[in-house]
Amino acid sequence: MHKILPVLILIAFPFLIRAQTPVDTTNVYIDTTQQKDLLDIGRKLFKMAPRRYPKNDQKQIYFSILPLSNNVPGAGTVLVTSTTAGFYLGPRSTTYLSGVTFAPYFNLKGRYGLPIHSSVWLQNNTYNIQGDTRFLVYPQLTWGLGGGKPEGQSILVNYDYIRFYQSFLKRIKPYLYAGIGYDADYYININTNGPVSLAAFTGYAFGTTQNSNSFSSGITFNLLYDSRQNVFNPIPGGYTNIIYRANTGILGSENNTQSVYVDLRKYVSLSELSLKNQLAFWAYYWTTLGTGTPYLNLPSIGMDPYQRSGRGIQQNRYRGEALAYFETEYRRDITVNGLLGFVVFANINSTSQPNSHQFAYLNPAAGAGLRVKFNKKSGTNICIDYGISKDYADISLALGEAF
Secondary structure (H helix, E strand, O other): OOOOHHHHHHHHHHHHOOOOOOOOOOOOOOOOOOOOOHHHHHHHHOOOOOOOOOOOOOOOEEEEEEEEEEEEOOOEEEEEEEEEEEEOOOOOOOOOEEEEEEOOEEOOOOOEEEEEEEEEEOHHHOEEEEEEEEEEEOOEEEOOOEOOOOOOOOEEEEEEEEEEEEEEEEEEEOOEEEEEEEEEEEEEEEEOOOOOOHHHHHOOOOOOOOOEEEEEEEEEEEEEEEOOOEOOOOOOEEEEEEEEEEEOHHHOOOOOOEEEEEEEEEEEEOOOOOOOEEEEEEEEEEEEEOOOOOHHHOOEOOOOOOOOOOOOOOOOOOEOOEEEEEEEEEEEEOOOOOOEEEEEEEEEEEEEOOOOOOEOOOEEEEEEEEEEEEEOOOOEEEEEEEEEEOOEEEEEEEEOOOO
């Protein structure tokens, strides 16, 4: 436990900054008339008419699209088309920007995925509706439970996956929301396609039987504090999301299991200039309560709700019955018109060791990235990040900031 204390201290400190002064971002209007994005450049190159936007209090949908390729373990290169849509369902002075992200991928080897994430703010921020729906045919490398495993000590796990998460939250006071939801995870035909089964490799008894299915279904209780205005590119403010999930046989779950996910984020502006000059902090703690959680539902790096944690670390590299994570990022504009920017980031995580909640290993990573403004109205950036950790490095492309 002593090895995780420095991480917990680092996690706690940034969220106490200006803690007594909530930041009201709902009335913040960002003037983008002097900013430039790729759409402006494209219109100028092809001599198209300037974009015309409705008045500030009228509805508008802002799309951003990024086609790219990426490598999937055991499946080679896949084609990914990431699309985001930002829109307002009420006056911008009192309503946050709603966002939907759709990033389908496929290749010619039968691997594909259809993930959709959404966070919808109704008029005047009275309600927030969150959704996460996925259908994936996707292999994963796994290293078993805990830390300390060599990079080469992994096996490939195949399965089909259907996820349906939906939650409905009501505002109980400014920035603070409470509500309930329903979460379901269905893993189909889990197998390693080799002589070593997942159960034998991991020594874990739940959800690891060869050629089996795993179904978890339960109610969630949600508490949300959000003073950000834009999910794609947050301005100074704070975010806290606490989710308690109870899977139950009444709803068809194979095991009666429970988990808690606590997500904390804070954004601090370092200057009053128009140029972005910002520090961002992100921490989460994800833990199971009791035993029986299926292996693929255990907390693991890169499997947070938006799968953006652990840049520079391979997805699922660390998995356990509990996971603690902390990341900090410095964000800065390069050009006055906001077209180009950069980030520098570092993160660290630790998972509990098998059959215990002891944190024995710290797993750090760091990197830097380039930002190119795709759509200035929604604040959506093309994010090109290079991250590195022990025995691994990668380049990731995405629409919207990691957190």
